Amino acid sequence: MKTLRFLLEKEFKQIKRDRFLPKIIFIVPILQLLILPFAANFEMKNINLSIIDNDHSVYSQRLVNKILSSGYFKLTDVSSGYDESLTSIESNESDIIVEIPNGFEKELGREGKTELFIAANAINGTKGGLGSSYLGNIIQHFNNEMGYGHSWPGGITLRHLFNPHLNYKNYMVPGIMVFLLTLIGGFISALNIVSEKEKGTIEQINVSPLPKSLFLLSKLIPFWIIGFILLTIGATIAWLIYGLVPVGSFGTIYLFAAIYLIAFTGFGLAISSISSNQQQAMFTAFFFIIIFALMSGLFTPINSMPEWAQKITLFNPIRYFIEVMRMVYLKGSQLSDLKEYFFIVCLFALFFNVLAILGYRKNH
Amino acid sequence: MYVIETDRLTKQFGNFTAVDQISFKVSSGEIFGFLGANGAGKTTAMRMLCGLSIPTSGKAIVAGFDVYKESEQIKKHIGYMSQKFSLYGDLKVWENIRLFGGIYGLSRKRLADKTDELLHTLDLEKERNTLVHSLPLGWKQKLAFSVAIIHDPKIVFLDEPTGGVDPVTRRQFWELIYEASARDITVFVTTHYMDEAEYCNRVSIMVDGRVEALDTPSVLKTTYHADNMNGVFQSLARKAIRGE
Known part of the structure; x- marks a missing residue:
């Protein structure tokens, strides 16, 4: 535990001294949340x-x-x-x-x-x-x-539940918040360990008796904390700009976010420990995240995908968290309604982190 | 008492045999020079002894532990300074010392003392708060060496520690090596400088993955009828088939 503190000190100092990272961590979410809900809009006007x-x-x-x-x-x-x-x-x-x-x-x-x-x-x-x-x-x-003809005898009245004004933004914003956490958790962590490989600093770690899991944990925790900060920024923007507050509780959202961040940081770290340079890591992460994003239901509803594609989405962690976020934000779902989701997100967290530990070799 | 024992230790990468059945023993407290031309297999051999690389065949015991099964045990008792500078450039001098001291489990009190002591011996007190990447190479190397032995290991492995360093700093570096040796730390060092080979207690010379000669510098010079280690090295390295 004491060793972990030294490692965390190191990680935070490095993040703070990075010229690029702190800026990107805070500018990306703000821009995404300000621009995307307006642009990625299927409401047809004009x-x-x-x-x-x-x-x-x-x-x-x-x-x-x-x-x-x-x-x-x-x-x-x-x-x-x-x-x-x-x-x-x-x-x-x-x-x-x-x-x-x-x-x-x-x-x-x-x-x-x-x-x-x-x-x-x-x-x-x-x-x-x-x-x-x-x-x-x-x-x-x-x-x-x-007063002419009724082609719909009796008439049909539609009532839109949970998003009565069919406000597309209400639907997009929670999804985009998930995407933000995915980007930070997935991409930035994917570049982290591999950059230590490129600089050669990982040699000094590999030749020490430091356990792999502890080293990975020291990589995971900072991104976990950054993820929480991002989520908070995201929720604040959602409230200030879009007047969107969850019908359900923030507790549920943060709990899910905690596990989801562990899962996606694990995903990034797994890629990072398998890749031998930043290009490889970047490309691999990009490949998966694009597929995950397009098949997540963020932009196009999963229900309207072909059967086989719907099956693939079952293996997509983003999908679950987006659904959870929308349910909690718009429907007010409680943790007890989301037990299954919780279980699945935990499985992803376990899977990716085991993969990261197995993928990281201290010797060859 | 031997701290390193290898028996027909071999490493192959595909069809290429980087290290070919090397067998040797290193005694405790010795300064052991590990010479060879570029590509002779020195670094690969050293990485196997450090537990960074798994041998293809053969045996090796380092600090009493087996390189196959107990590599993490070995790592507690060795220090390693790689050819490529590998301290954290974006951390300050004291932060690097603190980090690696912490990783090797030094107590807080001991860490503080050790940091002061180290900065004093290296004459780096003024650079305490300097980011490591802005230090001159010679200082970096001295710092890396001191960090490698921060936990008083049984053995320290140095892979070309003085490459690209000016003669005065090289001299100082060897003083540090002697100090470490006096504290009973075995020094296993590779170098391309033949004057440095003379400073070693014993020297082995690798050619094309094999250890071609191993003895004290004076015996080697007599055997190969050479005035200095450079002569010895030349007559052995000439046999090399592998290029760079």
């Missing part, structure tokens, strides 16, 4: 609309106004014919064409129904898909207001 109004009636004008006032669409083009409209899609000026047929008002008045033509540019599938479903909704509303 869908460019090209309208062909062949009717020029009061009704058609009302429909157009209704569509534009929804806030999702931007009128970029008013054409007199479909071909002209298509050119604007081809030149990427519009995403969706709405064609109102001649006699729109008349037919609505006489038969109580009519047809509209919607064409969406599917190159950006999300924009096209979401755009047409927004349009569908708006037209539905329009119908109801005007």
